Amino acid sequence: EGTVIGSCHARHRHQEFRQFLNVLDADTPPDVEVHAIVDNYATHKHPAIQRWLTRHPRFHLHFIPTSASWLNLVEVWFAHLTKAQIRRGDFLGVRDLTDAIQAYIHNYNQQAGPFIWTAPAERILAKVMKCRAISESLH
Known part of the structure; x- marks a missing residue:
């Protein structure tokens, strides 16, 4: 449906990601499968996250290839957020910025x-294959 569920954290550890997964779990109807497209950041692969996913089988993480953030549509949403709310904004501190982001999510x-x-x-899949080939050649 396009609803954004978001949260702001000072850190990006597996603990914060697990908190976010808990919010998704609470805010999503229990009969809905959740497919999350995530980057290859170690936070998303942490053993605690893997255990959480085992206990929540309706959640599925899909990892985008390294150096392919353009595949992650959340980047498009972040661009909208930046243009509409953050760029040229005047924030007295982190709390002001966080409040502005939460207000944007609510309005959005x-x-x-x-x-x-x-x-x-076909064009998207061709780019995915190219990224995979590049990524595999580096390993």
């Missing part, structure tokens, strides 16, 4: 809709 959700790929699937 009043008229939320899903992001839709505008490129043909």
Whole structure:
């Protein structure tokens, strides 16, 4: 449906990611499968996260290839957030910035809709294959 569930944290450890997963679990109907597209940051692969996922089988993490953040549609959403709320903003501190982000999420959700790929699937898949080939050649 396009609703954004977001939170701001001072750190990006597995503990904060697990808190976010708990919020997703609470805010998503129990009969809905959750597919999260995440980067290859170690936080998402931590053993505590793997245990959490084992206990919550409706959650599925999909890892985007390294150096392919353009595949992650959340980057598009972050660009909208930056342009509409953060750039040229005047924030007295982190709390002001966090409040502005939460206000943007609230306002965005009043008229939320899903992001839709505008490129043909063939072009997207070709880029994925190219990224995979590059990534595999580096290992």
